[in-house]
Amino acid sequence: MKTNINKYVAGALCAAMLAGCPAVTANAEGVEYRNVTDMLHAVMDSDRTIYTKMIVKRLVAEKKLIKATENYEDDGSAPLPAQMFRLGAEAVADRTDLFEYSLQSLWPINKPNAKNQTELEKIGLQYVADNIGENFYGEEEIDGTEYFTAVYADIAVAKVCADCHNAHKDSPRTDFKLGDVMGGVVIRIPLD
Amino acid sequence: MSFLKKTWVLWTVWGLGSLLAGGALAGILFVGGPRSMMLIGETTSAHKQFELACESCHTTGIVENLTKSPKKLQKAMTKACLTCHKDEKKVSNDSHPTKKFRGAKGAKLRAALNAQQCGTCHMEHTPEITRANAVTLPRDLCSACHQEIGEERATHKGLGFETCASSGCHNFHDNTALYESLLVKNSGGDWLKASPVHAHIAHGRAVPLLFASLSDQDPIKALEDFVADLPESSKEQGAIDKLAKLVDEDKILKAGDAIAPAAYVTADAVGKWSSSAHALNGVNCGACHAPDVAQSTDLSELEQNWIEEPGLTVCADCHREQAKTFTYGKHGMSLHPKISKPRKPPTDNPLLAAVFLFEDQPVPPFKVGDSYLAPKMHKEAHGRELGSCGTCHKPHDVDLKDAAVESCVGCHDDTHTRNYFKSPHYEAWQAELAGNAEPGSGVTCADCHMPKIEGRGGDVFTTHNQNAYFRPNEKMIRPVCMSCHSLDFSIDALADPNLVENNFNGRPAVHIESIDWALSRER
Numbered sequence: 001m002k003t004n005i006n007k008y009v010a011g012a013l014c015a016a017m018l019a020g021c022p023a024v025t026a027n028a029e030g031v032e033y034r035n036v037t038d039m040l041h042a043v044m045d046s047d048r049t050i051y052t053k054m055i056v057k058r059l060v061a062e063k064k065l066i067k068a069t070e071n072y073e074d075d076g077s078a079p080l081p082a083q084m085f086r087l088g089a090e091a092v093a094d095r096t097d098l099f100e101y102s103l104q105s106l107w108p109i110n111k112p113n114a115k116n117q118t119e120l121e122k123i124g125l126q127y128v129a130d131n132i133g134e135n136f137y138g139e140e141e142i143d144g145t146e147y148f149t150a151v152y153a154d155i156a157v158a159k160v161c162a163d164c165h166n167a168h169k170d171s172p173r174t175d176f177k178l179g180d181v182m183g184g185v186v187i188r189i190p191l192d
Numbered sequence: 193m194s195f196l197k198k199t200w201v202l203w204t205v206w207g208l209g210s211l212l213a214g215g216a217l218a219g220i221l222f223v224g225g226p227r228s229m230m231l232i233g234e235t236t237s238a239h240k241q242f243e244l245a246c247e248s249c250h251t252t253g254i255v256e257n258l259t260k261s262p263k264k265l266q267k268a269m270t271k272a273c274l275t276c277h278k279d280e281k282k283v284s285n286d287s288h289p290t291k292k293f294r295g296a297k298g299a300k301l302r303a304a305l306n307a308q309q310c311g312t313c314h315m316e317h318t319p320e321i322t323r324a325n326a327v328t329l330p331r332d333l334c335s336a337c338h339q340e341i342g343e344e345r346a347t348h349k350g351l352g353f354e355t356c357a358s359s360g361c362h363n364f365h366d367n368t369a370l371y372e373s374l375l376v377k378n379s380g381g382d383w384l385k386a387s388p389v390h391a392h393i394a395h396g397r398a399v400p401l402l403f404a405s406l407s408d409q410d411p412i413k414a415l416e417d418f419v420a421d422l423p424e425s426s427k428e429q430g431a432i433d434k435l436a437k438l439v440d441e442d443k444i445l446k447a448g449d450a451i452a453p454a455a456y457v458t459a460d461a462v463g464k465w466s467s468s469a470h471a472l473n474g475v476n477c478g479a480c481h482a483p484d485v486a487q488s489t490d491l492s493e494l495e496q497n498w499i500e501e502p503g504l505t506v507c508a509d510c511h512r513e514q515a516k517t518f519t520y521g522k523h524g525m526s527l528h529p530k531i532s533k534p535r536k537p538p539t540d541n542p543l544l545a546a547v548f549l550f551e552d553q554p555v556p557p558f559k560v561g562d563s564y565l566a567p568k569m570h571k572e573a574h575g576r577e578l579g580s581c582g583t584c585h586k587p588h589d590v591d592l593k594d595a596a597v598e599s600c601v602g603c604h605d606d607t608h609t610r611n612y613f614k615s616p617h618y619e620a621w622q623a624e625l626a627g628n629a630e631p632g633s634g635v636t637c638a639d640c641h642m643p644k645i646e647g648r649g650g651d652v653f654t655t656h657n658q659n660a661y662f663r664p665n666e667k668m669i670r671p672v673c674m675s676c677h678s679l680d681f682s683i684d685a686l687a688d689p690n691l692v693e694n695n696f697n698g699r700p701a702v703h704i705e706s707i708d709w710a711l712s713r714e715r
Contacts, residue, residue, distance in 0.1 A: 111340070118296075
């Protein structure tokens with residue numbers, strides 16, 4: 001699928017870089033949706049990994065300088081990596097409806113999250129869990145709108161990821177290891 | 193023929209009558225005039241104060257109403273709700289924020305319960321289905337999304353969905369005192385703390401002691417001594433630092449410093465003012481009574497600009513947070529800047545003729561007797577107008593104790609209020625007033641219903657939105673109850689309606705198991 005989606009490229013980079021919108025122009029043929037979501041995911045995944053390794057692993061788990069907790073506002077601590085990711089997704093949704101993204105899992109700590117996943121989302125999450133290193137792309141209709149949907153594996157990049165999920169009282173799975181696929185990043189672009 | 197003629201006359205009369213009635217209604221609706229007949233049902237609670245200022249909530253005009261989709265009109269209505277309720281939602285750390293329900297991710301949730309729009313749960317003008325907290329959905333509304341909770345949590349097995357939000361366990365929006373890890377962290381402890389004092393309140397109540405020291409022959413020296421004698425921990429507080437600065441800069445005004453036209457310089461007014469926080473902070477008479485020429489020392493100029501009873505806008509110059517929150521609460525709601533004002537009459541179009549018939553009159557000040565709560569108010573207070581700081585405060589007085597109890601009971605006459613005077617909270621207040629207990633240990637009406645809270649900038653102020661920590665009553669737990677009581681006791685006490693009614697004279701007769709259940713899930 002190829003279409004002229006310069007506006008998505010511009011919007012995506014604008015939101016992802018959070019520093020004003022550069023004058024991006026795509027080539028005359030346009031950019032494929034999957035390339036757009038790949039670019040978006042590259043930014044998201046890098047930021048997420050850096051936060052997990054440089055803040056949570058280094059400052060929380062190793063140096064024990066700060067804490068990262070679920071109720072970070074009351075506790076005066078840092079948000080957990082998944083919360084950091086969600087806060088970013090919410091901030092992006094406040095700025096644009098050209099795309100949206102979220103962190104999903106087949107083993108979510110917050111169980112209602114699984115109930116709210118679409119069929120395509122579930123298939124995608126299973127696919128990236130079964131096919132290490134591959135992404136999943138598809139189209140789906142939600143509430144009257146057609147979406148291009150991409151799913152990327154979310155991997156335990158540090159031991160703290162696996163440890164924390166294994167120890168959480170609401171976690172439906174407690175045998176995660178470093179490098180395991182724990183869920184997926186779902187990115188959607190409305191096609192209308 | 194005469195039959196036909198009679199019919200024609202009747203049709204004409206009917207037609208003209210209809211046109212006249214329709215024109216009158218349209219005039220009232222779109223030009224001006226009394227609109228009480230347009231109310232399709234009683235408004236909820238304090239909304240009654242501005243129910244005839246329709247545009248405050250119905251922000252879309254007739255063209256938009258006819259052309260926009262219901263979805264867009266609902267969005268506009270929600271935006272209007274948030275004009276007043278946005279801050280409250282922020283403080284509540286909303287458990288069901290609208291962002292959870294938006295986009296593709298929120299589609300299934302939206303289909304189950306469209307919590308993006310306030311009107312989904314809070315339908316206005318429908319008193320017949322309106323429950324506590326202005327909710328108009330059935331009590332089991334949580335079942336829309338949480339059907340599996342009984343299977344997911346052993347503790348919740350068999351519980352009816354109508355009990356989720358009515359038993360002291362959960363609220364839809366505000367769970368800041370009820371979320372699981374807070375319950376675990378604050379479990380146990382004595383029901384009454386060893387030294388039950390509200391820190392923010394204690395600081396405010398120390399002010400009269402400070403003024404007592406100012407009755408000395410040399411008040412500046414006395415104030416210096418007062419500051420010097422304070423424990424180090426108190427000296428660190430911003431307000432004490434400010435006092436010390438005022439002493440250093442010699443800004444404190446004394447009785448002889450009052451600048452006002454002779455007629456207003458009464459012994460009573462000047463006496464009270466000179467020992468008030470206003471004089472302490474260098475606020476002279478003109479600052480409040482002649483704000484346009486506040487710095488003037490020309491008595492005739494002051495007299496020309498003199499305001500006998502300064503209103504909210506004058507007080508708001510310095511007491512910004514108090515004034516802002518006052519207009520969010522029931523006592524000052526009619527002064528909220530977004531409540532629509534009387535419509536401006538047309539001046540240069542064909543509707544000009546209608547001005548004489550349909551000119552809006554300003555909505556009269558809301559009186560205590562106009563409230564739905566009138567039956568629970570003293571009859572002699574029914575004529576009292578809301579919306580002025582002076583209704584509760586005596587601005588020349590230093591002490592806020594009148595505003596903390598006496599002003600409240602001057603109007604309120606319900607069982608809870610009457611029982612206050614038999615309660616342990618009142619006993620503690622009397623002990624504090626008598627000097628037998630430390631500042632902040634007594635409990636007044638205002639301490640619970642208008643608590644001192646920390647603003648976003650860290651400044652402590654008395655919220656004047658009496659509703660902000662009132663309903664659901666669990667909102668009171670953290671800013672108020674937990675200063676003196678354990679979380680366990682606080683939850684139980686607020687969930688016992690009889691105990692609330694008798695103003696906490698006794699111990700809770702109910703036990704809410706939320707802390708027990710939270711502890712049972714700890715690994």
